[in-house]
Amino acid sequence: MPQSNGYHAAGGACHEEVIKLTGVSFSYENQPVITNLNFSVQERDFVGLIGSNGAGKTTLLRMIVGLLKPAEGSVSLFGKPVSQFDQWEKIGYVPQKNAFNPLFPATVREVVLSGLYSRGKLFKRISKVDQIKCDDALHAMRIEDLAGKRIGMLSGGQQQRVFLARALINNPALLILDEPTVGIDTETQEGFFHMIRHMHKHHNITFLMVSHDMDRFRSYLGDEPAREAGKLKFYVRHSHDLENCVENNLTHSLRGLRHSMEDQAALQH
Ligand SMILES: Nc1ncnc2c1ncn2[C@@H]1O[C@H](COP(=O)(O)OP(=O)(O)OP(=O)(O)O)[C@@H](O)[C@H]1O
Numbered sequence: 001m002p003q004s005n006g007y008h009a010a011g012g013a014c015h016e017e018v019i020k021l022t023g024v025s026f027s028y029e030n031q032p033v034i035t036n037l038n039f040s041v042q043e044r045d046f047v048g049l050i051g052s053n054g055a056g057k058t059t060l061l062r063m064i065v066g067l068l069k070p071a072e073g074s075v076s077l078f079g080k081p082v083s084q085f086d087q088w089e090k091i092g093y094v095p096q097k098n099a100f101n102p103l104f105p106a107t108v109r110e111v112v113l114s115g116l117y118s119r120g121k122l123f124k125r126i127s128k129v130d131q132i133k134c135d136d137a138l139h140a141m142r143i144e145d146l147a148g149k150r151i152g153m154l155s156g157g158q159q160q161r162v163f164l165a166r167a168l169i170n171n172p173a174l175l176i177l178d179e180p181t182v183g184i185d186t187e188t189q190e191g192f193f194h195m196i197r198h199m200h201k202h203h204n205i206t207f208l209m210v211s212h213d214m215d216r217f218r219s220y221l222g223d224e225p226a227r228e229a230g231k232l233k234f235y236v237r238h239s240h241d242l243e244n245c246v247e248n249n250l251t252h253s254l255r256g257l258r259h260s261m262e263d264q265a266a267l268q269h
Pocket residue numbers: 028029033051052053054055056057058059060
């Protein structure tokens with residue numbers, strides 16, 4: 001995977017393409033849901049995805065994380081086709097609330113730690129480092145005091161925080177959230193959205209979030225969708241600006257020049 005350093009070679013795109021969808025189509029039993037979708041998400045973008053019930057939002061997210069295969073077109077993650085992508089620890093995915101059975105007899109700590117087991121690695125010894133990562137994730141979601149509680153005994157809002165902590169434990173570069181606040185009271189939703197915006201601004205995470213409640217994000221994402229495809233609307237906030245891009249490319253070129261001068265000097269000795 002290319003280095004996530006915020007720039008490419010001078011003249012190229014400034015930020016890495018985290019998700020790239022090219023001509024993606026998908027049908028369930030010959031019923032088209034997504035047709036010829038082209039869209040890309042760049043490093044540190046915040047993308048809000050809305051669409052009416054049945055528009056294909058969850059289907060799209062499931063294709064992005066490799067759980068469904070497009071009938072046509074391709075999906076790339078961090079520059080690699082999703083079928084060849086193997087750095088799943090870089091991606092935190094929080095599916096719709098009912099995708100996890102909260103009656104599962106596990107504690108909050110165990111649920112959060114399970115986020116460390118990437119696909120194919122179901123059993124793994126939990127090291128001290130893992131425990132520290134878990135403590136950090138619990139702290140980030142302010143749920144340290146719930147660590148020993150059974151997940152099924154928590155409120156909906158508390159459970160959502162647990163699933164977010166689970167997604168955060170690997171310190172992901174990309175966080176994908178499917179309707180993260182469904183069934184959560186208004187006050188908790190407000191706190192949740194505040195926390196998400198804070199994470200986006202200060203933790204260099206790229207976000208792709210499906211939400212019916214995009215109104216709360218209007219001031220953050222703008223009134224107009226950056227892209228509409230069928231019934232799907234993508235609202236985008238980029239974190240980078242042209243100035244940074246030019247500055248980074250210049251720094252990059254100067255660094256390259258300095259290295260080549262140092263190399264030449266070393267060769268002469
Ligand atoms: N496993 C499936 N088999 C057949 N049809 C399906 C399946 N899953 C979803 N669909 C259909 O595909 C369409 C898109 O579903 P999807 O769950 O992606 O929509 P959505 O935009 O996430 O909807 P919602 O806002 O209600 O969550 C719907 O018409 C749905 O009925």
